[in-house]
Amino acid sequence: MATKLVRPIKLPVKLQGLIDNHLKPAWEKVDKEKASTWLLLSPYIFLFTAFIVIPVLVAMFLSFTYFNVIEAPRISDLYGLYNYIMILTQDEVFLRYVLPNTLQYALITGPGGYALSFLMAWMLSQIQAGPRKFVALALYTPSMLGGVFIGVIWRTLFSGDKSGYVNSIFLDLGLINTPIDFLQSGNYLMDIMIFVTLWSSMGIGFLSMLAGILNINREMYEAAYIDGIKNRMQEIFYITIPSMKPQMLFGAVMAIVGAFNAGGIGVALAGSNPTPQYSGQLIVNHIDDYGFIRYEMGYAAALSVILLLIILLFSRVAYRLFGERD
Amino acid sequence: MASFLGTQINPKSFHRSQFKFYALLVPLSIFMILPVIYVVSQAFKPLSELFLFPPRFFVENPTLENFARLFRTASGTGVPMTRYLFNSIIITTLTIFLTILITLMTGYALSKKRFKAKKALFSINQTALMFVATAVAIPRYIVVTGLGLSNNFFAHIIPYLAMPVGLFLVKQFIDQVPDELIEAAKIDGANDWHILTKIVGPLVKPALATVAILSFQFIWNSTESSAIYIIDETKKTFAFYMATLTSSTAGPAGVGISAAAGLVMFLPNLIIFVVMQSNVMDTMSHSGIK
Numbered sequence: 098m099a100t101k102l103v104r105p106i107k108l109p110v111k112l113q114g115l116i117d118n119h120l121k122p123a124w125e126k127v128d129k130e131k132a133s134t135w136l137l138l139s140p141y142i143f144l145f146t147a148f149i150v151i152p153v154l155v156a157m158f159l160s161f162t163y164f165n166v167i168e169a170p171r172i173s174d175l176y177g178l179y180n181y182i183m184i185l186t187q188d189e190v191f192l193r194y195v196l197p198n199t200l201q202y203a204l205i206t207g208p209g210g211y212a213l214s215f216l217m218a219w220m221l222s223q224i225q226a227g228p229r230k231f232v233a234l235a236l237y238t239p240s241m242l243g244g245v246f247i248g249v250i251w252r253t254l255f256s257g258d259k260s261g262y263v264n265s266i267f268l269d270l271g272l273i274n275t276p277i278d279f280l281q282s283g284n285y286l287m288d289i290m291i292f293v294t295l296w297s298s299m300g301i302g303f304l305s306m307l308a309g310i311l312n313i314n315r316e317m318y319e320a321a322y323i324d325g326i327k328n329r330m331q332e333i334f335y336i337t338i339p340s341m342k343p344q345m346l347f348g349a350v351m352a353i354v355g356a357f358n359a360g361g362i363g364v365a366l367a368g369s370n371p372t373p374q375y376s377g378q379l380i381v382n383h384i385d386d387y388g389f390i391r392y393e394m395g396y397a398a399a400l401s402v403i404l405l406l407i408i409l410l411f412s413r414v415a416y417r418l419f420g421e422r423d
Numbered sequence: 424m425a426s427f428l429g430t431q432i433n434p435k436s437f438h439r440s441q442f443k444f445y446a447l448l449v450p451l452s453i454f455m456i457l458p459v460i461y462v463v464s465q466a467f468k469p470l471s472e473l474f475l476f477p478p479r480f481f482v483e484n485p486t487l488e489n490f491a492r493l494f495r496t497a498s499g500t501g502v503p504m505t506r507y508l509f510n511s512i513i514i515t516t517l518t519i520f521l522t523i524l525i526t527l528m529t530g531y532a533l534s535k536k537r538f539k540a541k542k543a544l545f546s547i548n549q550t551a552l553m554f555v556a557t558a559v560a561i562p563r564y565i566v567v568t569g570l571g572l573s574n575n576f577f578a579h580i581i582p583y584l585a586m587p588v589g590l591f592l593v594k595q596f597i598d599q600v601p602d603e604l605i606e607a608a609k610i611d612g613a614n615d616w617h618i619l620t621k622i623v624g625p626l627v628k629p630a631l632a633t634v635a636i637l638s639f640q641f642i643w644n645s646t647e648s649s650a651i652y653i654i655d656e657t658k659k660t661f662a663f664y665m666a667t668l669t670s671s672t673a674g675p676a677g678v679g680i681s682a683a684a685g686l687v688m689f690l691p692n693l694i695i696f697v698v699m700q701s702n703v704m705d706t707m708s709h710s711g712i713k
Contacts, residue, residue, distance in 0.1 A: 130536075134615075137528040137529065137531060137615060140525050141526070145548070145551070147570070148581075148582045148583075149551055149585060151562070153554075154562075155565055155566070217451075220448055224434070224445060225435070225436070225437060225441070228445070232448050235453070236451075238459060238693070241640050241696060243640065243688065244644065245644065245646060245665050246462075246688055246689055248666075249462060249685045250459065250461070253462055254461065256678075259477075260478050261478075262480075269477060296458075301637065301707075304703060308707035309707075309711065310432060311433050311708070313432060315433075341711070343710075344711045346712040350553060350712065351552075351588075354555060357558070358557060361557070365666075381557050384560070384561075385560070389560075398561060398562065404558045405555070420712075
C-alpha cells in the first residue's frame with residue numbers, strides 16, 4: 098500500500114502567513130554555508146570554552162582572592178597579590194619540598210621519558226615489522242594502565258614488609274637484613290615515583306615518533322650516505338630527527354603534559370596526601386591539599402596559575418627546539 | 424653500500440646487524456611487562472599463596488576466588504561492585520561516541536571550511552594540547568556546579584568531551600582528504616552532514632579509532648569526576664571504586680582483590696588497543712606539529 102503516510106500539516110492561516118512573509122525570506126537570506134560551518138563548530142567551541150578556557154580564567158581571577166567555597170570570593174589584602182606573596186615567602190612546604198620535588202620530577206621524567214621514547218622508537222624501527230608489533234605493545238602497555246592500576250602494581254611490588262616482592266629479592270640476595278619500608282619512609286618515594294613514571298612514559302608521543310621514523314623516505318638515507326654520512330649517530334642527527342621534527346614536537350608536548358599530569362602517582366603509591374614527609378609532594382598534590390582538603394581555593398588557584406606558567410615555559414622551550422621557523 | 428644495508432629503517436628481512444637491537448629490546452620489553460604479569464598472577468592466587476613467604480612470582484594453584492570476592496564485595500555504603508561497573512560502561516560508551524562525533528564535526532570544519540577565525544581557533548587548540556586538567560580542577564568544579572551538573576550523571580561525560588589532542592589528530596588527518604572529493608559531493612547535492620557521515624567519516628576512520636582509544640583510556644581510568652563532582656555513591660564509577668578499594672583494603676587479602684579489580688579494568692584497554700593498533704599507527708604518522 099503506497100499511501101502517503103505523512104500529510105502536510107494544515108497550519109492556521111495567520112501562522113502560514115507569518116512563515117511565508119517573514120521566516121522564509123529570512124531563512125533565504127541566511128548564508129547556509131556559513132551557518133552550517135558554525136553549527137559544526139559550536140558544540141566543540143562551547144565545551145572547550147566552558148571546561149578549558151573559563152576554568153583557566155577563573156583560576157587566574159581566584160588567585161587574587163580569598164575564597165573558602167562558603168563565602169563569596171573577596172579580594173585579599175595587599176592588592177590581591179597576597180596569595181602569590183604567601184606562596185613565595187611563607188609557604189615553607191612549597192619552597193622546601195613541593196617546588197624542588199616538582200622541578201626534579203619534571204626535569205627527569207619529562208626529558209628522560211622523551212629521550213627514552215625516541216630511543217625505543219628508533220631501535221624499534223630497525224627491526225622487522227612482525228616482532229616490532231609485539232615489542233611496541235609491551236613498551237606501550239604500562240602507559241595505558243591508568244593511575245589506579247599503576248598504584249596497585251607498584252604498591253604490591255614495593256610493599257614494605259618481607260612479602261613485598263622487591264624486599265624479598267633484596268633479602269634473598271643478602272643486600273638487606275630487614276625489609277625496607279619503600280613507600281612510607283620518605284627516603285625512596287621520589288626515586289620510585291621517577292622510576293614508575295619513566296616506566297609508563299612510552300605513550301602516544303612514543304607511537305607518534307615511531308610512526309614518524311617509519312615514514313621517512315628511504316631515499317633520504319641513500320642520498321645521505323652518498324653525500325658522505327659515516328655512522329648511525331650522524332644519521333640520527335642529520336637525517337632522522339630533522340625529517341620528523343613535527344612528530345618530535347608532538348612527542349615533546351605530550352611528554353611535558355604527561356610529566357605534569359602524572360602528579361597523582363606519589364599519592365597513589367603512598368596512599369595518602371600529603372605524602373610521607375612531603376617526599377613525593379608535587380604541585381598537583383599541593384593544589385589538591387589546599388583546594389579539596391583545606392578548602393583554601395584562592396590559594397590553590399594561585400598555585401594552579403604557577404603550574405600552568407611552568408608548563409607553558411617548558412612547552413615554549415620545546416617549540417624553540419623543534420618548531421619549524423617560517 | 425655495505426654500511427647502508429645494515430642501516431635500513433623498517434627492514435623486510437632479518438640481517439645480523441639487527442641482532443643488537445633485538446638483544447636490547449627483547450629483555451627490555453620483558454622487563455616492562457613483568458610487573459603487569461606479576462599483578463595479573465596475583466589476581467589468580469588463593470589467599471594462602473598471597474601470604475606466602477618468600478612470595479612466588481607465578482601463581483601455582485590458580486583460582487577465581489579473588490574475582491568472586493570482588494564481585495560479592497559491596498562498598499561501605501552497600502553499593503554492589505556491579506553497579507559501578509555498569510555506570511562505567513554507560514559513561515565510557517556515551518563519552519566515546521560523543522567525542523568522536525564532536526571531534527569529527529570540528530575537525531572537518533577546521534580543515535575544509537573557509538572562515539575568518541579558522542587559524543586562530545586551530546592555534547588556540549594547539550596551545551590547549553598543553554592543558555593539564557588537574558591544574559584547574561577547582562575552577563572546573565565551579566563551572567560544573569554553575570551549570571547545575573554537580574551530582575548529575577552527565578558530570579562524568581560533558582566536561583571531558585572537548586579533547587584538544589583528539590581534535591588535533593583528526594584535523595591533521597582530514598587535511599589529507601582531497602578537496603576535490605568534497606567539491607564533487609557538493610555538486611551532487613550533498614550537504615555537510617552527508618559529507619561528514621558518507622565521505623569524510625569513513626576516510627578518516629583510523630584517526631577516529633585513535634580518538635576512541637585515547638578517550639577510552641582517559642575516561643575508563645578517570646577517578647576525578649567521581650571524586651569531585653558526584654556525591655551519590657550509586658552514580659560513581661568503577662575506577663573510583665577501585666581506587667577506594669585499593670586504599671581501604673590493606674594487606675595481602677586486599678592485594679588479591681585489587682589485583683583482580685585491576686585486571687578487570689585493564690583487559691578492555693588491552694583488547695581495544697590490540698584490535699585497533701594499525702589504525703593508531705596510521706594516525707600517528709600525521710600527528711606532527713609544525
